[in-house]
Amino acid sequence: MQKLEVEDTIFPRKFSISAGGKLLDLNEPKVMGILNVTPDSFYAGSRVGSIDQILKNAEEMLESGAAILDIGGYSSRPGAKDVSSQEELERVIPAINAISEEFECLISIDTFRSEVANEAILAGASLINDISGFSQDPDLPKVAGNYGVPYILMHMRGTPQTMQSLTEYDNLFTEMALYFSKKLAILKDSGVKDIILDPGFGFSKSLEDNHYLLKNLDYFEFLGCPILAGLSRKSMIYKKLGIEPSEALQGTIALNAIALSKGASILRVHDVKEAIDLIRLLK
Numbered sequence: 001m002q003k004l005e006v007e008d009t010i011f012p013r014k015f016s017i018s019a020g021g022k023l024l025d026l027n028e029p030k031v032m033g034i035l036n037v038t039p040d041s042f043y044a045g046s047r048v049g050s051i052d053q054i055l056k057n058a059e060e061m062l063e064s065g066a067a068i069l070d071i072g073g074y075s076s077r078p079g080a081k082d083v084s085s086q087e088e089l090e091r092v093i094p095a096i097n098a099i100s101e102e103f104e105c106l107i108s109i110d111t112f113r114s115e116v117a118n119e120a121i122l123a124g125a126s127l128i129n130d131i132s133g134f135s136q137d138p139d140l141p142k143v144a145g146n147y148g149v150p151y152i153l154m155h156m157r158g159t160p161q162t163m164q165s166l167t168e169y170d171n172l173f174t175e176m177a178l179y180f181s182k183k184l185a186i187l188k189d190s191g192v193k194d195i196i197l198d199p200g201f202g203f204s205k206s207l208e209d210n211h212y213l214l215k216n217l218d219y220f221e222f223l224g225c226p227i228l229a230g231l232s233r234k235s236m237i238y239k240k241l242g243i244e245p246s247e248a249l250q251g252t253i254a255l256n257a258i259a260l261s262k263g264a265s266i267l268r269v270h271d272v273k274e275a276i277d278l279i280r281l282l283k
Helices: 049-066 085-102 114-123 140-147 170-187 207-215 217-223 235-243 250-263 272-282
Strands: 014-020 022-025 030-036 068-072 106-110 129-130 151-154 195-198 227-229 264-269
Touching: 014 151, 030 049, 030 151, 030 272, 049 068, 049 272, 068 085, 068 129, 085 106, 085 114, 106 114, 114 140, 129 140, 140 151, 140 170, 151 170, 170 195, 170 207, 170 217, 195 264, 207 217, 207 235, 207 250, 217 227, 227 250, 235 250, 250 264, 250 272, 264 272
Parallel strands: 030 068, 030 264, 068 106, 106 129, 129 151, 151 195, 195 227, 227 264
Antiparallel strands: 014 022
């Protein structure tokens, strides 16, 4: 019997990025584990305080298969309290120092401040994850370009304090495409070679927008960048289902599966093992 040739359509996009002196192959999607060194992240299970707890969580994520650990010291949940640069630094730098001394892994700094990004890279971070698309700090592209680190460019309007009042669009996809195109040009002019796009699920978008965006995520393929999907335990899951974030793991897995089928190359998650298992099942 003749063997049928089946096209690989589950993981359709092929990318690689250079980070931490290594080539990260995204031909098979990778998982980014979330480590929030904040007291007020929307999902209580992601909050870590002591260095011992940070190292324990980091070890569990890396053993489960995380390719990147994302360290954040500023809560971006809707209406979150603003914190100073100094407080953010005091949260993230000890965590990055400890992880980089204990483990050989890629660390992403989740910040919209160039000062924090600069210090984080010196401490051991090798990617910048910016929720603001450098609208809050125009010096961030220069930091990424100077150090030669990948830049995760997210779509958002306003700030975490105002974004939920900025959810009206004439055409969501047209406006997002224009946003990304303009920002990509600035990043490339600043010397940033590896850029990852994050559509910003839950940021300045209605519940309906988030689900429509997910179903049409492959629209952004024309921009030629890997896509990061940050869906983990977000309100588009728990509000739609009428549950709490602590109950949203199954919903997260379901939506991550859709994201992968639509071309996502990186899943940013609280639950690494489950995301790795999903990728293995879809291979």
